[in-house]
Amino acid sequence: MLRRLIAGSMLLMPAAIYADSIEISGGGHLSGEIKSQGDFVVVEVDDEIQVALPRSRVRRMVDSGELAKYQELAAKTGDDAELNYKLAIWCVTGNNVPGRAQYYKRFHLQRAVELDPDHPQARAALGFKKHEGKWIRSVDLMHDRGMISVGGRWELPEAVALNETAEASEIETKTWKRDVSRLVGIVTKGSSKAGEAMDTLRAINDPMAAGAIADQLLRSRNNRSQSSGLRRVWIDLLGRFKNRTSVQALVRAGIEEPDATLREAALKHLQEYGASSAAATYLPMLKANDHDTVNRAARALSWFPDPEMAMEYVNALVTTQTTTGPAGAGMNVGFGDNGANGMSSGSQPIVNKSTSNNTAVLALLKEIEPDADFGYDERAWQAYFAAKKTAFSGDLRRDR
Structure with missing residues (x-):
């Protein structure tokens, strides 16, 4: 034998x-x-x-016995490409083939392609695409296009790099939040290591810590959990980092911070880095339906005066604030402190309007035009800036 x-x-x-x-x-x-x-x-x-x-x-x-049905079908496939393809699909349907059914599937797909190189379904199942008349593996085609596979998805390398950077940044940001919170706890408890912890906080120079610092500044804004000295550290650190996160936090502090000293410190840092972001944020606030907001915005804008925005300032000199009160029975007439009134009939809500001369806006106008003073006369200011814009001091005649 x-x-x-x-x-x-x-x-x-x-x-x-x-x-x-x-x-x-x-x-x-x-x-x-x-x-x-x-x-x-x-x-x-x-x-x-x-x-x-x-x-x-x-x-x-x-x-x-577990493979009896498979063996029976496999014996019938012979050199038929279509039968081999159908058997490949059968292998991964339900529990027809125990164990690693994908291996059986791949064998019969490869056999189908061997018998019929242009079998479209078998080619596709094996990861091929027809490109310029030729079958090419999808992975090779995507690589030729400069793509890389990440988690089953094809992406540009630049996008993958950005995602990886973002993930790393998120991890580092969380680490900084934990470390900063620990140091703050030591400082606020006044332990023997408080001075050392404060020095460590002041020495932070990693821009990745900006999120943790901004979070401390925001959370301590409306409570007394932290001293003014500690909160000033947050302002100065954010001014040191000079990145998007720190600028956003300083812009908010420049308008929302109740402590005038800290508010001005934030605006001073923004003068050095972030002035355009600050001005772009504060300018639309001049149109707010709230006199206090308008004046706070004007005070913040005084750190970034821009003559090109003169007309925007003029339009905010005198503003009208509208508020709605609860409905009342019959006819109701209400008078504000400045003589403005609101009226409602029946169960309609009462609409109150109050007009205000905004002193901070006037101060802003005088800052860009120290030699002019038209008070709250918007038309006079408009005429002044219009005349200044069209004025021409040269001689249009040309020497011959």
């Missing part, structure tokens, strides 16, 4: 009924009588052939 000993990984189609099968690591299976010989597993496929595999290559042993 001729017996051949074959070592390797292959998938043999059954021609008879076999007693047992083994699944091979990396794909495929062998069916036959299984024998164990030390570090090897020997599968007697028939009287002529034995296959020896190292135990490390054997993923698991399978009872032949």
Whole structure:
């Protein structure tokens, strides 16, 4: 009897009924009588052939009954590409094939393509696309286009780099929040290490700490949990970082901070870095339906006076604030402190209007035009700036 000993990984189609099968690591299976010989597993496929595999290559042993239906169908596929494709799909449907069904699927897809190189479904299932008349692996096509695969998605390297940077930044920001909170706790408790902790806080120079510092400034704004001295540290650190997060926090402080000293410190830092962001934020606030907001915005804008915005300032000199009161029975007439009135009829809500001369806006106008003073006369200011804009001091005649 001729017996051949074959070592390797292959998938043999059954021609008879076999007693047992083994699944091979990396794909495929062998069916036959299984024998164990030390570090090897020997599968007697028939009287002529034995296959020896190292135990490390054997993923698991399978009872032949589990693969009976598969073996029956596999024997019928022959050299038919379509039948091999259909069997590949059958292998991964439900529990038709136990264990690593994907390996069986891939074998029959590759067999289908071998028999019919232009089988579209098999090509697609193997990750190929037709490009300029040729089948090319999708992964190669995407690589040629400069894309990289991340988590099953194809993305541009630049986008991946940005995402990785963002993730790293988020982790670092969380770390800074934890560390800063710990140091603040030491300072506010007044322990023996408070001075050392304060020095550590003042020495922070990593811009990635901006989020943690901005958070401390915001959370301590309307309570007395932190001293003015500690809160001044937050302002100065944000002024040191000079990044988007710090500018946003300082812009908010410049308008919302109740402590005038800290508010002015924030605006002073913004003069050095962030002036355009500050001005762009404060200018629309001149149109607010609230006299206090208008004046706070004008005071903040006085740190960034811009003659080009003169007409915007003029339009905010005198503003009208509208408020709505609760509905009342019958006719109701209300008079404000400045003589303005509101009226409602029946159950309609009462609408109150009050007009205010905004002193901070007038001061802002005088800052850009120290030689002019038209008080709260908006028309006079408008005429003044219109005349100034159209004035021409040169001589239009040209020497001949």
